[in-house]
Each structure stands twice: as C-alpha cells, then as structure tokens.
Amino acid sequence: MKKLLLSSIAFVFLLTSCGSKTKGELVGAQGKKWYPEKPYGMELIPRGSFIMGKSEEDQAKVLNAPTKTVTVRSFYMDDTEITNSEYRQFVEWVKDSITRTRLAILADELGIGPEDGGIGDYAFKDADTTRASVYDKYMLDNYSGMGETGYEGRALNKDEDLIWDTSEYPDEYYAEVMDSLYIPEEESYNGQRSIDVTKLKYKYSWMDIEAAARASKKGKGSRKDFIRHEELEIYPDTTVWIRDFEYSYNEPMHNDYFWHDAYSDYPVVGISWQQAKAFCNWRTKFKNDDQKSRGKQFVNQFRLPTEAEWEYAARGGIEGGTYPWGGPYVISDTGCFMANFKPQRGDYAADAALYTVEAKSYEPNDFNLYNMAGNVAEWTNSSYDPSAYDYVSTMNPNGGDQSNTRKVIRGGSWKDVAYFLQVSTRDYEYADSARSYIGFRTVQDYMGEEDSTQ
Known part of the structure; x- marks a missing residue:
C-alpha cells in the first residue's frame, strides 16, 4: 500500500512538472x-x-x-x-429591447413557447428547455422571481425579427403588446400614430467608485451600498x-x-x-x-x-x-x-x-x-x-x-x-x-x- 501511494504521488508530480509551460518560472497569470x-x-x-x-x-x-x-x-x-443618426441608434436599440421584453413577458404569462408559434416565437430563450444552456437553466431555477419585475436576467430571443406592419401581426397577443407602445388613438392625428416616446426608458447600474474608495478607507459600507441604479427616458426633448x-x-x-x-x-x-x-x-x-x-x-x-x-x-x-x-x-x-x-x-x-x-x-x-x-x-x-x-x-x-x-x-x-x-x-x-x-x-x-x- 505504501509503495502504491508513493507511486501515485510520483505520477502526479510527473504530470504537473512535465505538463507545465512555465518551467517553474514566475511568468505571471496568463489572460x-x-x-x-x-x-x-x-x-x-x-x-x-x-x-x-x-x-x-x-x-x-x-x-x-x-x-x-x-x-x-x-x-x-x-x-x-x-x-442625430448615432443617437437614433441608441433609441432604436432601447425600443427594440422594450418591445421584445414585453412580448416575452406576455408569452411567459400565457404559458406560450416557440412550439406554439405567434407571440411564442418571442418567448424568453430559456422557455425552450431543449435549447437552453446549463447556465440559463440554473438562473431560471435559482433566480426566477427576483428583482423588480421578476424577469431580470432572463435572455431575450433576438433571433426573430420584430414585425411592425400591422397587417402582418402573427396573433392578437402580439397586437396587444404593440398597441401598448403607441400613443392612444385619440391622441393621433392626420392618420399618423407614433410610438409613445415616454415608454422608451433605459435602465442601467453603475458603481460609484470614488464614494466606495473613500468609504473603504474608513472601513464603512459594502459593495452593494455603492451600486447606483438609473432609469430614465432617453428620447430627446424636441x-x-x-x-x-x-x-x-x-x-x-x-x-x-x-x-x-x-x-x-x-x-x-x-x-x-x-x-x-x-x-x-x-x-x-x-x-x-x-x-x-x-x-x-x-x-x-x-x-x-x-x-x-x-x-x-x-x-x-x-x-x-x-x-x-x-x-x-x-x-x-x-x-x-x-x-x-x-x-x-x-x-x-x-x-x-x-x-x-x-x-x-x-x-x-x-x-x-x-x-x-x-x-x-x-x-x-x-x-x-x-x-x-x-x-x-x-x-x-x-x-x-x-x-x-x-x-x-x-x-x-x-x-x-x-x-x-x-x-x-x-x-x-x-x-x-x-x-x-x-x-x-x-x-x-x-x-x-x-x-x-x-
């Protein structure tokens, strides 16, 4: 038994030393x-x-x-x-994200997935468990229901193109979501109905590094105390x-x-x-x-x-x-x-x-x-x-x-x-x-x- 143990140790040592690319030198962590x-x-x-x-x-x-x-x-x-063109790219991205999020949430509430078609094509990616990654499944099992809406962190399906032509809406649920993004019918004129720009809000978080650094010197506060959350309308004030x-x-x-x-x-x-x-x-x-x-x-x-x-x-x-x-x-x-x-x-x-x-x-x-x-x-x-x-x-x-x-x-x-x-x-x-x-x-x-x- 002792001889077998020594042989195992020697074998492990051989593997670690022969397989090392550093040759035991201080070369720094390789990123x-x-x-x-x-x-x-x-x-x-x-x-x-x-x-x-x-x-x-x-x-x-x-x-x-x-x-x-x-x-x-x-x-x-x-x-x-x-x-204007560059800032419009930002506005379009926010509009796209909000639309996909609303479609995915309604699909989730209705229990509709990609296999059902229609609004189901825009369901959260983890809704299709056959395609969801191990990480997606882990997040769904452990963090579902957390956050302000309960849908934070779930991946949107961006593979499907959004449909803006009303004559091509796939079902009434899709129409319901799209209708919620536009100004009310009674507020439109000349036959033009526009996106309600007050719905275009961007949400993000950032770390107040300066405040955190000063507090750490005094031994006060934890990391979460210095995370700032922002949500604001991003359409220009015309x-x-x-x-x-x-x-x-x-x-x-x-x-x-x-x-x-x-x-x-x-x-x-x-x-x-x-x-x-x-x-x-x-x-x-x-x-x-x-x-x-x-x-x-x-x-x-x-x-x-x-x-x-x-x-x-x-x-x-x-x-x-x-x-x-x-x-x-x-x-x-x-x-x-x-x-x-x-x-x-x-x-x-x-x-x-x-x-x-x-x-x-x-x-x-x-x-x-x-x-x-x-x-x-x-x-x-x-x-x-x-x-x-x-x-x-x-x-x-x-x-x-x-x-x-x-x-x-x-x-x-x-x-x-x-x-x-x-x-x-x-x-x-x-x-x-x-x-x-x-x-x-x-x-x-x-x-x-x-x-x-x-």
Whole structure:
C-alpha cells in the first residue's frame, strides 16, 4: 500500500512538472491576448501638460478660470459631436429591447413557447428547455422571481425579427403588446400614430467608485451600498426648439430635426447630462456585447470628458491659443468664418448657418476634432464651481462632485457670441436640463496601440 501511494504521488508530480509551460518560472497569470483597436470615429489625444484657463484678458470679468498648469493622460475622443443618426441608434436599440421584453413577458404569462408559434416565437430563450444552456437553466431555477419585475436576467430571443406592419401581426397577443407602445388613438392625428416616446426608458447600474474608495478607507459600507441604479427616458426633448426661444417660429425644427434623414449628420440636441451619461453606458454595453460574442476581451468604458480633457483636446496642442485654431480671430485670411456662432447682433446667418450645421463642418483642429468651437456647446463630466481651479488636482483634474447638479458645458454654440467659443471659457447648465444648443461627445481612456503585426 505504501509503495502504491508513493507511486501515485510520483505520477502526479510527473504530470504537473512535465505538463507545465512555465518551467517553474514566475511568468505571471496568463489572460487573453489584448489587441487594442482604435475606436470607430475617434481620434487619439496624446497625454501632455498645458496651461488651463484664461491666459488672456477675461473680457466678461467672470474670473472663474485662472491659469493653472495641469497634465492629462492619453484618451480617445469622438472627432465630431454625437449626431442625430448615432443617437437614433441608441433609441432604436432601447425600443427594440422594450418591445421584445414585453412580448416575452406576455408569452411567459400565457404559458406560450416557440412550439406554439405567434407571440411564442418571442418567448424568453430559456422557455425552450431543449435549447437552453446549463447556465440559463440554473438562473431560471435559482433566480426566477427576483428583482423588480421578476424577469431580470432572463435572455431575450433576438433571433426573430420584430414585425411592425400591422397587417402582418402573427396573433392578437402580439397586437396587444404593440398597441401598448403607441400613443392612444385619440391622441393621433392626420392618420399618423407614433410610438409613445415616454415608454422608451433605459435602465442601467453603475458603481460609484470614488464614494466606495473613500468609504473603504474608513472601513464603512459594502459593495452593494455603492451600486447606483438609473432609469430614465432617453428620447430627446424636441420641444426645446420652441421653449428656448420666446416669440420665435421654430416649429419646423421641433417637428423634423431629430428624426428626419435630412438632419442625420447634424449634432443631436435636447439631451440632458443624465441622458448623455446613459448613452455612454449603452455605447459601452453595445460594444462589449459584440466583444463577448466574438470571444474578445471587454473594452473600457465610454464616458463624458472631464473639463480639463475637453479644454486640452480643444486646444489641439496649441499653447496659449484663444480658439481651437489658435489665433485670436474668428475670420480666416480669406474672409470666412471659422465656426458656427452668432457673429453679429440679430444676424445668425452671417456665418452661412442659421441653426446647427453638419457635425463635420468647418476645418478640424490639429487633433483632427471638428467643431470644438461653436455649433453646439458640449456636456462634460465635471461639476461647475467658479473656484474649482483653486483646488482641483494638477493631474487629470476633475471637479466631480455628485451632489452638485450644475455641470460644465464647453465650446459655445450656434446661438452664442464669440466669447463663449474661446477654449478657456467656462459655462454650465443643470444636469436635468435639455437645450437646443447643447450636445455632447464621448471619450475613452487609452490602453495601448493596435498591433500592426496581427
């Protein structure tokens, strides 16, 4: 028996030593290969230091941007503002998900599955136990009924195309669900019945890392205490075109600007800071869902830029420039305006644009970013405090006070005078507000260059 035991130990040792690829050396835990890609539609902004704030006279005498040398890390930034077309992709995804969820829930309540056809074709994937994975079955057995609705975590069937033509609805149950998504018949006119946009809500969770880090230092709180849950309507507020301007006829912009293909490449407006944050969360999820399907490592999150990142990117590497193109003038040598803004009192069209222009208009700055001045002002992740420059860090500075609902906007817009186009000018709006002259663009932290040998 003793000899048999020793033989077994020796055999196991032989297996572990001969089968080891490390040869007993400290080589580190081996994870997936990381092949970073340049995010689509983004430009790399290299790390660097710059003088943040107003190096020239502050004509408005606001005195909220004293000069300060700061350093920011490398990051990617959208080369244009997020367009109507890009934001519509978000809206369509939410509409699709809500529709499939409602169809799946009703199918589940009726006990109808794929084998029954009709609405059963849209049942939760785990409803077909012959196709459900071991994990799906485990989740159904152990977590069914948990959460706000009891259906959280169950996989939707996205293999079946949704049917929008009323003449092709497969059964009355499908018609019932679709009818619940549209505005009531009595509220429609001219024979047009539209989706009730108040039903288009995006729900997500995020971890308040800063609060968790500070609490852990004091030994307080558990992980769940710092998970924040958000749910909000994500359709742009198109009424801003009318509400922002009293005694002004802007009804055509209210009616057409967001949804019509003529404006697809124009910057989206009517978006609150909260909606912009939700878009960033969705964009991260949308990309990582694809990464997961291809067996690739997740990318890091898309987010709004900090105020310092925005100013650094807007300057385009030009030290002491007044505008993104550097010089102190808003008219070029050939007599053309360099951005979309209000150049003269009452004359919005002197720069060849009355409202917004296409996102890739005018010349980009030296980081190849378009409209960092004018067109639409842009949300940043930073909270506004007039004395922020006196206390924020000189490394990746950010005034990120969650309790402060005033959020910094930068760049000026089509309705602003030249002062607001200056790269150092600070302004703010409340996080839950939407305006016809505020949009946004996103950034992503840099994690290495693409491997050209692959």
